[in-house]
Amino acid sequence: MSVEIYWGSGSPYAWRVLLAAAARHVPYESRLLSFSAKEHKAPAFLAVNPRGKVPALKDGDRVVTESLAIMHHLDGLGSGPALFGASHAERTHILEWCSRIVSDLEEAVYGVARPLMFAKPDADTAGKVEAALPALHAELAGLETALAQGDWLAGGPAPSAADFAAFPFLKYVERAAGKEAARAIDLGVRPLAARYPRLAAWQARIEAMPGYERTYPPHWREG
Incomplete structure (x- = not known):
């Protein structure tokens, strides 16, 4: 499984990405970060997204940040009705x-x-x-x-x-x-x-x- 989604509990931006993954039937590895422990500012995550913000998605060597862009990326991976339309x-x-x-x-x-x-x-x-x-x-x-x-x-x-x-x-x-x-x-x-x-x-x-x-x-x- 190559897709990883980094997210934080309660972030509406991360939540919309998880909903998109569910709707498009995209399997992913969940990388839940703790805001209280400031894991989104830790070196391990800053290596993924230097801005220190969730959500972020890793698809192999590619990293996508910003929730709408991630939803668009997921749209190209999954199946079923397209999130951004067919025309x-x-x-x-x-x-x-x-x-x-x-x-x-x-x-x-x-x-x-x-x-x-x-x-x-x-x-x-x-x-x-x-x-x-x-x-x-x-x-x-x-x-x-x-x-x-x-x-x-x-x-x-x-x-x-x-x-x-x-x-x-x-x-x-x-x-x-x-x-x-x-x-x-x-x-x-x-x-x-x-x-x-x-x-x-x-x-x-x-x-x-x-x-x-x-x-x-x-x-x-x-x-």
């Missing part, structure tokens, strides 16, 4: 979605989730989160609208790179909503189905994929 028009549409997710959804999620995940007693966590909520719900509403047209964000009969790019960020903000600092704030994301039923159903479809359980962040199972 020029499909590839353009899926890349448009991926760009939207990277440019807008990620920023909106982090605006809400990071203050909650890393809350400090003296910080104005509630103020920061409440200021960021309109942007988050604008993005979630856009996803909900897109899913009115079909089961997947970019259309088609199977999930694409766009779905796997977005999914971990929704799970990330839902996890943040369970933190102590979130209890006094009405985030409107738990339960997701109460406000965004199509998004909740879309999440369930991804979670039902063969191989999904292997992708789930291990430390999230612990609480």
Whole structure:
């Protein structure tokens, strides 16, 4: 087995890569790095990716970094429906979605989730989160609208790179909503189905994929 995937538990960028590998039926050696032990900054990993960031993929002598590039590489290795489409028009549409997710959804999620995940007693966590909520719900509403047209964000009969790019960020903000600092704030994301039923159903479809359980962040199972 020549493919190795270096990842960290809870990294949405790494998670999207693992989902892509599962969807494309690509066998790989899992190289789980501990963030708390700073294994992503250790010499052994810096020899793979000098930037010290996960995910990274080794395919023989080739190293690929950056999650979208890794998904594209996996797309060329696996089988089944292509993550980036089978035609020029499909590839353009899926890349448009991926760009939207990277440019807008990620920023909106982090605006809400990071203050909650890393809350400090003296910080104005509630103020920061409440200021960021309109942007988050604008993005979630856009996803909900897109899913009115079909089961997947970019259309088609199977999930694409766009779905796997977005999914971990929704799970990330839902996890943040369970933190102590979130209890006094009405985030409107738990339960997701109460406000965004199509998004909740879309999440369930991804979670039902063969191989999904292997992708789930291990430390999230612990609480």
